Amino acid sequence: xxxxxxxxxxxxxxxxxxxxxxxxxxxxxxxxxxxxxxxxxxxxxxxxxxxxxxxxxxxxxxxxxxxxxxxxxxxxxxxxxxxxxxxxxxxxxxxxxxxxxxxxxxxxxxxxxxxxxxxxxxxxxxxxxxxxxxxxxxxxxxxxxxxxxxxxxxxxxxxxxxxxxxxxxxxxxxxxxx
Amino acid sequence: xxxxxxxxxxxxxxxxxxxxxxxxxxxxxxxxxxxxxxxxxxxxxxxxxxxxxxxxxxxxxxxxxxxxxxxxxxxxxxxxxxxxxxxxxxxxxxxxxxxxxxxxxxxxxxxxxxxxxxxxxxxxxxxxxxxxxxxxxxxxxxxxxxxxxxxxxxxxx
Numbered sequence: 001x002x003x004x005x006x007x008x009x010x011x012x013x014x015x016x017x018x019x020x021x022x023x024x025x026x027x028x029x030x031x032x033x034x035x036x037x038x039x040x041x042x043x044x045x046x047x048x049x050x051x052x053x054x055x056x057x058x059x060x061x062x063x064x065x066x067x068x069x070x071x072x073x074x075x076x077x078x079x080x081x082x083x084x085x086x087x088x089x090x091x092x093x094x095x096x097x098x099x100x101x102x103x104x105x106x107x108x109x110x111x112x113x114x115x116x117x118x119x120x121x122x123x124x125x126x127x128x129x130x131x132x133x134x135x136x137x138x139x140x141x142x143x144x145x146x147x148x149x150x151x152x153x154x155x156x157x158x159x160x161x162x163x164x165x166x167x168x169x170x171x172x173x174x175x176x177x178x
Numbered sequence: 179x180x181x182x183x184x185x186x187x188x189x190x191x192x193x194x195x196x197x198x199x200x201x202x203x204x205x206x207x208x209x210x211x212x213x214x215x216x217x218x219x220x221x222x223x224x225x226x227x228x229x230x231x232x233x234x235x236x237x238x239x240x241x242x243x244x245x246x247x248x249x250x251x252x253x254x255x256x257x258x259x260x261x262x263x264x265x266x267x268x269x270x271x272x273x274x275x276x277x278x279x280x281x282x283x284x285x286x287x288x289x290x291x292x293x294x295x296x297x298x299x300x301x302x303x304x305x306x307x308x309x310x311x312x313x314x315x316x317x318x319x320x321x322x323x324x325x326x327x328x329x330x331x332x333x334x335x
Contacts, residue, residue, distance in 0.1 A: 028227065029227060031224060031267075031268055031270050032268065033268065034264065034265055034266060034267060034268035034269070035266070101237070127241060131241055131245065131266065132266060133266070134224070134266040134267040134268065135238075136224040136225045136236075136238045136267065137225050137238070
């Protein structure tokens with residue numbers, strides 16, 4: 001018993017070391033969305049391309065989609081744009097855009113010049129839907145299932161690695177269950 | 179040239195003034211304003227972590243302050259306001275997390291540490307007392323020697 005007690009400090013140090021080591025490399029700025037497992041919040045916003053048309057939650061019905069939050073003011077959104085084009089064109093991924101706190105002219109010029117990977121783009125100049133989704137910095141990408149439920153949120157750019165290691169497994173999982 | 183400089187300065191400072199007044203809200207009384215200040219002081223900014231939304235200049239903090247103000251105007255209680263923001267941004271935005279099964283360890287750690295310390299101290303005290311009874315500091319033989327020494331000393335004085 002006495003012998004064991006002598007090793008107690010070492011044991012505590014090892015446990016604390018393991019716990020702290022597990023935290024290294026984790027990015028604390030990436031938060032899990034509070035909406036995972038909940039439906040996309042209700043909204044009624046205009047279509048970016050067609051100001052007369054209103055979009056609501058029904059755009060997510062029927063198939064698994066990615067909801068990509070972007071704005072022309074966001075440099076990282078430009079970085080991921082080519083990868084979104086690649087996903088839409090090569091992989092046939094159904095992407096819905098959320099143009100967040102932006103203005104229509106700039107956004108249309110951007111899509112004209114860089115290409116449009118979005119099946120539909122929701123125009124949210126005041127960021128109301130973004131706020132309800134808990135968006136705290138663009139770009140963010142949500143995986144929405146065919147019933148319009150939020151299944152996953154990725155904060156930061158989407159690229160080939162993120163697609164293969166993070167988003168694709170979630171989508172496969174969602175499709176497997178649904 | 180002087181005019182240009184004046185214009186530049188005016189522009190620069192008007193920007194500062196505009197930035198400062200942009201976030202001023204009207205309250206019916208001091209208590210409401212205090213309530214608002216308390217609320218935004220205990221809500222955490224999801225973008226610039228380790229800042230509350232009162233201190234943060236991030237656009238998202240501004241939106242959150244606006245939402246807090248709007249909900250207060252609509253007569254929401256403090257809990258409703260915090261719950262609504264937690265529902266959007268997650269438990270992370272609370273500087274004072276709720277006591278539930280997930281935060282149990284967080285809240286209980288100080289109590290557990292104190293309890294553990296008390297146990298250790300009690301253990302040490304009890305063990306030393308017991309050791310004191312089982313094996314007195316002096317054996318019978320030694321005690322006799324001490325008694326004799328003390329008796330000798332008494333004689334000398």
